[in-house]
Amino acid sequence: MAIKMREQKFEKDSVSEMIEWLATFGRTTNGGVTRPLFSKDWRKAQDALKDKMEVLQLQTYFDRAGNLFGKLPGTELGSKTILTGSHIDTVIDGGKYDGAYGIIASLLATSQLFQKYGYPKKTIEVISLSEEEGSRFPLTFWGSRNISGAYNLETVKDVQDGDGIHFLEAMKESGFDPKEYQSNLRTDIERFVEIHIEQGMILEKNQNTIGVVSHIVGQRRFTINVVGESNHAGTTPMYYRKDAVSTASKLITYLTEKAKEFDPLLVATVGKLNVRPNVPNVVAGEVEFSLDIRHHQEDVLNRYCEDIFAEFERLSTDLDVQISQWMDVKPIAMDEKMNQVIRQLATEKNISYQDIVSGAGHDAQVFASICPTTLIFVPSQDGISHSPKEFTRIEDLETGVELLTELLYKLAY
Amino acid sequence: MAIKMREQKFEKDSVSEMIEWLATFGRTTNGGVTRPLFSKDWRKAQDALKDKMEVLQLQTYFDRAGNLFGKLPGTELGSKTILTGSHIDTVIDGGKYDGAYGIIASLLATSQLFQKYGYPKKTIEVISLSEEEGSRFPLTFWGSRNISGAYNLETVKDVQDGDGIHFLEAMKESGFDPKEYQSNLRTDIERFVEIHIEQGMILEKNQNTIGVVSHIVGQRRFTINVVGESNHAGTTPMYYRKDAVSTASKLITYLTEKAKEFDPLLVATVGKLNVRPNVPNVVAGEVEFSLDIRHHQEDVLNRYCEDIFAEFERLSTDLDVQISQWMDVKPIAMDEKMNQVIRQLATEKNISYQDIVSGAGHDAQVFASICPTTLIFVPSQDGISHSPKEFTRIEDLETGVELLTELLYKLAY
Incomplete structure (x- = not known):
């Protein structure tokens, strides 16, 4: 004992x-x-x-x-x-x-x-x-x-x-x-x-x-490049702008809100974001951000990606959005x-x-x-x-x- | 001649x-x-x-x-x-x-x-x-x-x-x-x-x-700090997150869209944005962004600032948003x-x-x-x-x- x-x-x-x-x-x-x-x-x-x-x-x-x-x-x-x-x-x-x-x-x-x-x-x-x-x-x-x-x-x-x-x-x-x-x-x-x-x-x-x-989960990671036009923050009216920060913000807002409603186990994260030239009084010409998407069903990943990338197209209007995938773990x-x-x-x-x-x-x-x-x-x-x-x-x-x-x-x- | x-x-x-x-x-x-x-x-x-x-x-x-x-x-x-x-x-x-x-x-x-x-x-x-x-x-x-x-x-x-x-x-x-x-x-x-x-x-x-x-124009410049919580991008469900990037994106989307409709001569610019820790697979704990607002009427500047800052309050829910002004040119x-x-x-x-x-x-x-x-x-x-x-x-x-x-x-x- x-x-x-x-x-x-x-x-x-x-x-x-x-x-x-x-x-x-x-x-x-x-x-x-x-x-x-x-x-x-x-x-x-x-x-x-x-x-x-x-x-x-x-x-x-x-x-x-x-x-x-x-x-x-x-x-x-x-x-x-x-x-x-x-x-x-x-x-x-x-x-x-x-x-x-x-x-x-x-x-x-x-x-x-x-x-x-x-x-x-x-x-x-x-x-x-x-x-x-x-x-x-x-x-x-x-x-x-x-x-x-x-x-x-x-x-x-x-x-x-x-x-x-x-x-x-x-x-x-x-x-x-x-x-x-x-x-x-x-x-x-x-x-x-x-x-x-x-x-x-x-x-x-x-x-x-x-x-x-x-x-x-499967993991997909992307780099998203939003390419607009760098302009003077004082002299460029809102309707002439191709503001990469403003457009990137719309894409991020959409993708995170969509992730919440799409499936309770889906997660989508923009953890990294870099702005060029990144100066307070210059409209940003370019934003590069990371996108990390995870779910345990390939089908959910497919449908979610399809949805958001189609919406990216609609939301970016006259700016150029480049999507490049650098990870695809099943x-x-x-x-x-x-x-x-x-x-x-x-x-x-x-x-x-x-x-x-x-x-x-x-x-x-x-x-x-x-x-x-x-x-x-x-x-x-x-x-x-x-x-x-x-x-x-x-x-x-x-x-x-x-x-x-x-x-x-x-x-x- | x-x-x-x-x-x-x-x-x-x-x-x-x-x-x-x-x-x-x-x-x-x-x-x-x-x-x-x-x-x-x-x-x-x-x-x-x-x-x-x-x-x-x-x-x-x-x-x-x-x-x-x-x-x-x-x-x-x-x-x-x-x-x-x-x-x-x-x-x-x-x-x-x-x-x-x-x-x-x-x-x-x-x-x-x-x-x-x-x-x-x-x-x-x-x-x-x-x-x-x-x-x-x-x-x-x-x-x-x-x-x-x-x-x-x-x-x-x-x-x-x-x-x-x-x-x-x-x-x-x-x-x-x-x-x-x-x-x-x-x-x-x-x-x-x-x-x-x-x-x-x-x-x-x-x-x-x-x-x-x-x-x-008058110019007002601010630094906006969005303080959330840094978390693992894979293991933190969307509804537990205090994602500073996602919230900052909502604020920026709101303020730029609002500027467009508020007054044709009003401009509002987020030209600088820094994310912490700025890593693809980590939910961002903090975002600091600049905000430059210009118009030639003090009254328009006042009303626009009131509107967006009130909306910031509503949009940020359980994250902390700190607004500090560092320029006020009339x-x-x-x-x-x-x-x-x-x-x-x-x-x-x-x-x-x-x-x-x-x-x-x-x-x-x-x-x-x-x-x-x-x-x-x-x-x-x-x-x-x-x-x-x-x-x-x-x-x-x-x-x-x-x-x-x-x-x-x-x-x-």
């Missing part, structure tokens, strides 16, 4: 303790974390995690893309792998939960299962994915897309970071010599399970602890069978949950193209993420680990 | 020749002119003009603010001065007509009158005003406001240019030692007449050669009696003209506070100014000189 209580104490402390411990690698002065791919802090974090996995009796190895694995071999001959984890990299001055929580939760769940039940039937591998955020190099999902076979050295042959450091140079510097690179494609993965903070406020507003992700469904298991486990454990659509991209969407995959959310306070203010309550972190443990047990034992 | 023809040849060439000549002081690589206050090119231009005035038999002198005068003394004892001219400074990479044309036209008109009729009854002074544009230091009308008594050394005691050079230092460097400064206030000016390019496209669109300025009327004379002269000479409101600020508005003042416009091709592309046809430049000559004859002889 005394021993059991000590164990529980250890479990309870460990999620939050491990979050704090992992956040020490790349901690910023204002309490955030900066851990871009192949940086020194990134390498230290991976090495420290490797040590931790070994202490917890997992077999560890790196692949050639910088992904770290902690393996608990299955007893069933020729069994495929149940893969679970998330990414170790962070945005600049990001939070300590994004990515990190998924690795830690997977590690704790696997270790607890091993302590309780010994080796599983099916191999479980905990993964600390090398890169997902795209915060250092202009590409995302380097870790998972190496495993899915979508990326290899060819992908990054012209890629540099903001300081002009080449991807291959950074890779070598970090101990992953491109000369030793070989394919990291995995064909032995049976399922992938990721747990992650929601990064939104839906669970919090609904007072639910668990989000069972049904889909990860919506993807999570594995419904696995989700059924999760809902059932949550009900049994009296954990409040709801189905949810992920509005952010996750490694799970890459794995979903090669195996049945699911994604589980825990709440984010005020929906804040990618910020030192990112926060999830210890109780919620623990409930996530508990549910993941139960799920892995169902899948692997 | 032969002599007369040579004289006419000289007159016809001289407007455009002198425009080109004056533009050599501060000419930029792409054909523009950069001649900020107290710069070397500015000083060279003033000195060259002084020489030119002397060749044309005017008595020259500088005041302590850098204004250059060319005087043709009146024969009537104790007569006041008819002052005519414009400003010598330019914006960075500006055009060769803005300001310069007014000085050259005044100089040519005065010289022609002297050649034809000798000394006038009333003293005529041609003025090359030191500064109007505010392109070097964050203040405008240094030249005219010294003469009106609104500015003196005290005004500039904390003023620096973009390179951190103090106003007084630049002044001394240029040969106007602040130690020798004394008041430049003039109480002996009977009238001020300025001729200037329109900087708009109204004369051109209406195919008129002369604009008789009835008013110079509308000012030109002298209607002088304008009557101008219209009559134009009719007699068969010159096409129209009444017009000046949407830009001019030295004339400063002089209007101390004496009857008027402002005459010639067309600007495509309404372009403050640009190397600034252009006015030679015929229009010449018609302007002709009309100004007739007007000065009426006023001074």
